[in-house]
Amino acid sequence: MDNLRKIIEPSLESALTDIGVTGDFWKKALGTSREKAQGDLSLPCFPFAKQLGRNPAEIAEQLASSLSGDFEVAAAGGYLNFKAKSEWLAQNVMSMDLTPGNTSVLIEHTSANPNGPFHVGRARNAILGDTLVRLNRLYGNQVRAEYYVDDMGKQVGVLAWALANLSKEQVDGILNDADNINPRWAGKKDHETVRWYQAAQSIRSNEGAEDIETAIGKLVHASEHGDDVVLAQFEQAYKPVLDGMLETLSRLGIEFDTFTKESEFVVNGTVSALMERLESLEIHGVADNGAHFLDLGQRGLKGKTDFFYRRGDGSSLYATRDIAYHMWKWQQCDNLINILGEDHKLQAKQVGMTLTELGEKVPDVMFYAFIKLPEGKMSTRKGNVVFMDDLLEEAKAHAASVVRELRSDLDEGKINSIAEAVGVSAVRFNIVKVSPEKGFTFRWEEALSFEGESAPFVMYSHTRACSIARKVGRAANFDSSGEIPSAMHELLRVMSCYSDKLGQSVNENKPHIFALYMLELATAYNSFYRDCHVIKDGTVSEFNFAVSEKARVLLNQGMIGVGITPLESM
């Protein structure tokens, strides 16, 4: 509660000076109270006891009696507890600045190899990244969402080779019928084309596949040297797959502003220029076969210290291109954020250290742990996957059955649109609500849970507020005042934390903080809804309506921020 903190700190500072406390270390100690009943902010007085050689409880008592303002103060067991006065809180909430952000941010997320459909594991990146994009926008920052397209190298090379050399019959023959395409996704290019990739991977591992390996190697080599004919062939191969993947993301409400191709930095010469620069660094080294590396051990990297950026044949590596890409990205914005799986930690460290060595800034990176299934790791090859397309269908179907049961008054068209919104929102929220570094086991029952800590819980509170607004049928008058029972005070208190939480979520790149805040907001609204009726016996309580409306707006905005579709009725 930064707003409350702002009015407490000045008077607290002078009170502390009066009793002989020096320094401002206490500002850090002034924190959110653990129990709501105790207050909003609390200050432990134990550190002062040491400095002043007095009893902490006594100090707290003395401070409490000398402070006053738009807050209540009480001393308890060596703590000083502050609580905002309800009227001040109401006033404050009605006039909050909701968009203090003013930096330009480039967020690169997803950037998945365009070789097959999304499974829920790969989608964690997209959902976290897009949520960060939305939260930054909600905060007022200028955001560009970018997809880095891996359009060269082995993976695309394999796909391109397969499409050029294998017929549909050959592919079907190579792959077992067991992992045949789900008829539901027949015609969706990512699901169809991945079979060529899988078939190629399968024969590559067979005996006597040396000539295939040579052919693929030639393609890859050409792409890495910027051969435009081969790059065009690659693009033709991956483009339909990427389109299929983007279709899935679009259904999730995820869109990108820009797509940047990896090959760009090879073709335009920035990669070779970069390699020349790296060669002049003092930690530079050359291996026996002419490959170049940086000895990052000299800069404190533990474990494997040689970071290779150039092969013996003079071509670049993925990480090298990534460095060139980062240098270009820094020209586009004030702040850079990357969303990466935890498997990229070392790589990101190497790229970051090299950027530092070059005098460049290091990007913020949000790492996330993998999503696994109860049966273990997700693997397309072993058939142990849940495709995002299937999850969305299941979620929607489940939502539809719930709506049908609860709302017999609705027609199928309306049920369909509600179910789509609920399904997509629930899937996203299920992923954003947990902190990214936590390993995550996907369970159908959790993904399809529409109660408790879920998107529909928040959506439901919002529709209640919408329902009230609809019944009143006009705008609220924010100038009124009235009685403030505890449920309303609590709602006001939670609302006043909106900007703090959003700011924290954005500045620390932690979407789950704001997602969990939305649950708090919805919970507080539900209590308010129960105790503070807006419409009583046909008459409207203007003050209650104003508070309800403010909550409705915050719910609506916050939901968009975490990727929940704000329905007006469900």
Next chain:
RNA sequence: GGACACGUGGCCCAGCUGGAUAAGGCGGUGGCCUCCUAAGCCACAGAUCGCGGGUUCGAAUCCUGCCGUGUCCGCCA
């Protein structure tokens, strides 16, 4: 083997720049729809914060050793 994460009630998870009886949800038990949508609300039960040391007035939080899980340790991407 080395590096980096994670380990909190039966299950999931917050808290981790040290502070008061460890916050929610699921599941369990018991209540609440002549009252603005019960996808909701209320109550109860349930926790050696992985284990052992250390620092501190105070440790889930910091340090250290161990155990368990995950990831990485390619002139792959």
